[in-house]
Amino acid sequence: MRILLVDDSKTMRNIQKAVLAQLGHTEVLEACDGQDALSKAPAFRPDLMLVDWNMPNMDGLTFVKAWRTTNKTTPIIMVTTEAEKSRVIEAIKAGVNNYVVKPFTPDLLSQRIQETLAKCGQSAAA
Amino acid sequence: MDPMFIKPFIASIQNVFSTMMQLQVTVKEPFLKKDDNPNHDVSGIIGMSGDVQGSVVLAFPQKTAENVVALFAGSPMQLGTPDFADAVGELVNMVSGGAKAMFKDKKVAISCPSVIIGGNHHVARQSDLPCVVIPCATDCGDLYIEVMIKPSPVSTTAKTGATAAQPAKA
Numbered sequence: 015m016r017i018l019l020v021d022d023s024k025t026m027r028n029i030q031k032a033v034l035a036q037l038g039h040t041e042v043l044e045a046c047d048g049q050d051a052l053s054k055a056p057a058f059r060p061d062l063m064l065v066d067w068n069m070p071n072m073d074g075l076t077f078v079k080a081w082r083t084t085n086k087t088t089p090i091i092m093v094t095t096e097a098e099k100s101r102v103i104e105a106i107k108a109g110v111n112n113y114v115v116k117p118f119t120p121d122l123l124s125q126r127i128q129e130t131l132a133k134c135g136q137s138a139a140a
Numbered sequence: 141m142d143p144m145f146i147k148p149f150i151a152s153i154q155n156v157f158s159t160m161m162q163l164q165v166t167v168k169e170p171f172l173k174k175d176d177n178p179n180h181d182v183s184g185i186i187g188m189s190g191d192v193q194g195s196v197v198l199a200f201p202q203k204t205a206e207n208v209v210a211l212f213a214g215s216p217m218q219l220g221t222p223d224f225a226d227a228v229g230e231l232v233n234m235v236s237g238g239a240k241a242m243f244k245d246k247k248v249a250i251s252c253p254s255v256i257i258g259g260n261h262h263v264a265r266q267s268d269l270p271c272v273v274i275p276c277a278t279d280c281g282d283l284y285i286e287v288m289i290k291p292s293p294v295s296t297t298a299k300t301g302a303t304a305a306q307p308a309k310a
Contacts, residue, residue: 023233024226068237095236096237116233116237117159
């Protein structure tokens, strides 16, 4: 399974990569902002994307809206510090399938990944 | 400063440090910052805009910063490297994001963090803003949250992607 990890923090990408590795997912491509993700995603054809919200150059919400104009099905989990209910609703309306608020435990992130893949009809197996 | 602007930061730093690092934070008595004291060695700064405006600093002595970053990132990092600054920036991002979610009925946006690394520096503040320092004790050493925010003169709707600070990381 190919997973695109979009976060401007390398530390946060490493933390999420460690959780993905525990779940058996090692085919992970990293992007440092929305623009970077938009340039990498078409060729990589991810089966799942984990996307931060607040990033320089292009934020995660703008990226999700842009991606959804051409791809309606890729499961997307927003992983962000934006915890307000209004923000969650905004993200869901933009096309996000699930939502994780930072800080998170490895168990919570694992659980959200597995439930998102199940909901979107994909196997959680690597 | 209204306590409603302070309590969320206390709750947020305790939540962030316990969730991400299993590190307990004991909060000491907050005080108003006078002159330039206390000075710091590492500071993560984030801007807030929307219904409140100002900035928040998560500040450390060098040893505390090294200990906290090693715990957060999972391995020691050399002070002054981009990865070290990235880790500090992400911590202040999470603390500020968690706090702003607790501001009742206020729409607030936060900027991307900036990080200052340099022995015994101080972060200048706006002259019209009081700065409340929240001292914190942890097993990794002492650290500080400096909160310099006030309600906006005219309530505004927060926009995604605040511009109160440059989105560059030191």
